[in-house]
Amino acid sequence: MMPMRRSLATLVGVATTLFAAALPAQAQAPAAAPAAAPAASTLDAIRARGTLVCGVSTGLAGFALPDSQGNWRGFDVDYCRALAIAIFNDPTKVRFVPTTAQVRFTALQSGEVDILSRNTTWTLSRDTSLGFDFAGINFFDGQGFMVKRSLNVQNARQLDGATVCVQPGTTTEQNLADWARGARVNIRPVVIERLEDNVAAYNAGRCDAYTTDVSGLAAIRATQQNPNDHVILPDVISKEPLGPLYRHGDQRFGDLVRWLHFGLIGAEEFGITAANAQQMLASDPRPEVQRILGRTGELGRMLGVDNAWMLNVIRGVGNYGEIFERNLTPIGLQRGRNALWTTPGGLQYAPPFR
Amino acid sequence: MSDITAGTTLHSSSAARSAPVNLVGPMAWARANLFANWWSTAITLALGYLFIRFAVSFVDWAFINAIWSVPVSPQGVANTEACREAKGVGACWAVITEKHRFILFGTYPYDEHWRPLLVCFLFVGLYIVSAMRRFWRWELALIWVAVLTAIGVLMWGGVFGLTYVPQERWGGLPITLILATFGLAFAFPLAILVALGRRSSLPAIKALCVLYVELIRGVPLISLLFMASVMFPLFLPEGMNIDKLLRAQIAIILFAGAYLAEVVRAGLQALPKGQYEAADALGLSYWKKTGLIILPQALRLVIPPLVNTFIGFFKDTSLVLIIGIFDLLTAGKTAIIEPSWQGFGVEVYIALGLIYFIFCYAMSKYSAGLETELNKGRRR
Numbered sequence: 001m002m003p004m005r006r007s008l009a010t011l012v013g014v015a016t017t018l019f020a021a022a023l024p025a026q027a028q029a030p031a032a033a034p035a036a037a038p039a040a041s042t043l044d045a046i047r048a049r050g051t052l053v054c055g056v057s058t059g060l061a062g063f064a065l066p067d068s069q070g071n072w073r074g075f076d077v078d079y080c081r082a083l084a085i086a087i088f089n090d091p092t093k094v095r096f097v098p099t100t101a102q103v104r105f106t107a108l109q110s111g112e113v114d115i116l117s118r119n120t121t122w123t124l125s126r127d128t129s130l131g132f133d134f135a136g137i138n139f140f141d142g143q144g145f146m147v148k149r150s151l152n153v154q155n156a157r158q159l160d161g162a163t164v165c166v167q168p169g170t171t172t173e174q175n176l177a178d179w180a181r182g183a184r185v186n187i188r189p190v191v192i193e194r195l196e197d198n199v200a201a202y203n204a205g206r207c208d209a210y211t212t213d214v215s216g217l218a219a220i221r222a223t224q225q226n227p228n229d230h231v232i233l234p235d236v237i238s239k240e241p242l243g244p245l246y247r248h249g250d251q252r253f254g255d256l257v258r259w260l261h262f263g264l265i266g267a268e269e270f271g272i273t274a275a276n277a278q279q280m281l282a283s284d285p286r287p288e289v290q291r292i293l294g295r296t297g298e299l300g301r302m303l304g305v306d307n308a309w310m311l312n313v314i315r316g317v318g319n320y321g322e323i324f325e326r327n328l329t330p331i332g333l334q335r336g337r338n339a340l341w342t343t344p345g346g347l348q349y350a351p352p353f354r
Numbered sequence: 355m356s357d358i359t360a361g362t363t364l365h366s367s368s369a370a371r372s373a374p375v376n377l378v379g380p381m382a383w384a385r386a387n388l389f390a391n392w393w394s395t396a397i398t399l400a401l402g403y404l405f406i407r408f409a410v411s412f413v414d415w416a417f418i419n420a421i422w423s424v425p426v427s428p429q430g431v432a433n434t435e436a437c438r439e440a441k442g443v444g445a446c447w448a449v450i451t452e453k454h455r456f457i458l459f460g461t462y463p464y465d466e467h468w469r470p471l472l473v474c475f476l477f478v479g480l481y482i483v484s485a486m487r488r489f490w491r492w493e494l495a496l497i498w499v500a501v502l503t504a505i506g507v508l509m510w511g512g513v514f515g516l517t518y519v520p521q522e523r524w525g526g527l528p529i530t531l532i533l534a535t536f537g538l539a540f541a542f543p544l545a546i547l548v549a550l551g552r553r554s555s556l557p558a559i560k561a562l563c564v565l566y567v568e569l570i571r572g573v574p575l576i577s578l579l580f581m582a583s584v585m586f587p588l589f590l591p592e593g594m595n596i597d598k599l600l601r602a603q604i605a606i607i608l609f610a611g612a613y614l615a616e617v618v619r620a621g622l623q624a625l626p627k628g629q630y631e632a633a634d635a636l637g638l639s640y641w642k643k644t645g646l647i648i649l650p651q652a653l654r655l656v657i658p659p660l661v662n663t664f665i666g667f668f669k670d671t672s673l674v675l676i677i678g679i680f681d682l683l684t685a686g687k688t689a690i691i692e693p694s695w696q697g698f699g700v701e702v703y704i705a706l707g708l709i710y711f712i713f714c715y716a717m718s719k720y721s722a723g724l725e726t727e728l729n730k731g732r733r734r
Contacts, residue, residue, distance in 0.1 A: 058675075058684070058688065059687075059688040059691040060691070061693050062693075065688070065691055065692060066456065066460070066461045066688060067456075067692070068430060068453055068455070068689075069430075069455070069456070069464040070455075070456055070460060070461040070464055070523075070525070071461075071464070072461070095520055095522060095523075096461075096522070097522045097598075097678070098522070098680065099678050100675075100677060100678045102580070103580075103584050103677050103678060106583070106584045106585075106588065107587075109587075109588065110588055110590065111587075111595065112587060112595050112598070194687065196687070196690060196691065200699070219693060223693045223694075223697065225438060225441065225697075331693050
């Protein structure tokens with residue numbers, strides 16, 4: 001009896017000491033965590049690791065999809081490659097981590113990925129309470145509806161009483177509910193996880209309409225057996241500005257991502273392409289072109305990278321227009337609002353490089 | 355008594371006659387079972403007609419009208435016009451021809467595909483060796499350690515001149531085999547310990563085991579996987595990351611462990627109390643009693659439900675798709691996202707189903723053999 005009681009007392013003693021030791025540490029933890037985040041520089045971490053880790057979609061035609069040989073291709077993927085070139089001057093120094101809609105934000109918050117380049121809509125709550133920053137809008141999108149032409153539906157208000165296929169866990173589902181309430185349209189949503197299962201359900205007549213971003217609808221319509229049997233309704237019920245995002249608080253890394261995007265747009269504006277970048281560096285007289293390409297102005301150094309960063313990026317992946325044409329034009333997307341501001345209706349605009 | 359010597363033929367004059375053809379053999383069987391009376395005949399003919407019609411149209415679709423390959427442009431874009439025209443009439447196996455390496459190996463570097471291929475063969479070899487009773491010795495554990503190390507070296511690389519391949523590029527069949535093999539190899543011993551613990555007379559151990567089993571069984575595997583991939587990383591200090599695959603693997607081990615523990619416990623309970631008492635009477639220690647008397651009999655009793663659970667878990671590994679790991683099923687689904695290949699899901703799913711079927715059928719066939727082998731003394 002005695003030895004057992006003594007050991008019990010020791011145990012209680014040890015436990016109390018441990019608890020007491022743990023208590024202040026725990027009390028400090030919430031205060032320490034936000035303070036620690038900005039101190040750890042993403043850019044330094046990437047340099048130390050030797051690779052950029054980029055969160056992409058698990059598979060979305062045109063934006064991020066492995067080809068038959070298992071190489072990632074797409075619009076979002078090219079942004080990651082461009083960033084890898086800007087930092088390391090090497091498009092292969094990037095690892096692509098496929099993230100589903102549900103785990104993408106945790107992957108970024110926990111530091112599993114450095115940046116999410118993954119069809120993510122810029123919203124106020126994601127910018128604030130989720131603790132992210134958006135580096136810009138590299139694709140202006142909006143949610144619409146696709147219906148079969150045989151239904152003879154002219155606009156979205158005629159969808160009263162219709163079943164609509166929608167993917168869960170995205171803003172798409174929320175937008176549909178919000179719009180239906182506002183427009184007093186009675187919609188019956190059919191929530192299906194995977195894109196192609198949604199399309200199959202739509203084709204099988206399980207739902208009357210399919211809703212997602214217009215970019216996605218265009219891609220799906222293009223692959224139908226007879227695209228003309230399907231109509232994308234003119235109503236766009238939401239704004240879906242898509243862009244890369246990074247952890248809030250690391251402005252140095254954010255500046256680099258933001259100006260990389262502006263650099264790609266600026267390059268298109270000035271006519272710098274993958275083919276002629278080297279030649280323009282040598283011969284173009286415009287001072288802004290010379291600054292973008294890094295001959296003058298020390299712009300790269302201000303961002304913490306090599307001065308020739310944009311030259312390397314453009315030679316590697318091309319300018320914004322070339323990236324768009326390579327990945328999104330084949331799936332049937334028009335430039336539309338993603339044209340340069342110099343074209344009527346275009347919204348893509350870059351601040352001056354100086 | 356016997357004055358007939360061996361070799362003497364009796365009644366050599368008359369040859370043995372076979373029974374009438376309508377009493378034995380296939381004809382008689384068909385008469386008795388298929389055409390016994392008019393309604394039996396009608397059902398046979400109707401089902402036979404449906405079966406032949408289905409078989410003919412399947413052969414037509416799958417082989418005769420099938421398209422085996424389509425032209426692919428140098429940019430890697432396939433021209434699937436021919437397939438789309440044949441849709442509904444002929445299968446488009448071209449999708450398998452074009453995408454089979456992606457489906458099998460995911461985003462693993464293309465030039466290094468021999469490594470995951472070798473890994474798949476190593477796994478199959480390991481299963482075959484482990485299945486043979488003559489290898490059931492303690493050296494088998496060494497073989498497992500050696501083969502699993504070799505698999506790790508092949509998949510990761512970074513040594514012996516192999517290039518390093520980070521985990522997120524792994525995919526396809528090796529991922530499914532890794533998750534299933536490691537999952538069951540670790541879950542099974544865990545399950546035995548938990549099952550024993552649940553029958554223990556020590557209250558703390560018993561409570562712990564009951565808590566573990568009930569907690570894990572009370573939630574779906576999906577929520578455990580989410581926990582492992584969404585919640586768990588937030589508890590770790592910043593900059594520290596545990597591999598995504600490892601996290602999913604641990605979740606699968608814990609989940610399979612809880613289910614297998616209950617199966618093993620069923621076997622322990624089915625054993626007559628006399629076996630326990632006899633072992634005690636011999637003066638065996640607890641571990642000797644368990645290892646020599648109880649477990650060999652208990653596990654033999656539960657082979658069918660054990661294999662049932664094994665097969666279930668082999669297929670459950672495909673749930674990792676929700677956390678973005680490209681296992682065999684996810685790789686197959688991803689292969690048909692590309693616009694030119696959209697709409698050819700049936701062909702891909704048939705191919706995937708065939709792969710899953712081969713593994714699961716082999717497992718169930720082997721367990722049936724093992725059951726007869728081990729239960730020779732108990733067969734009724």
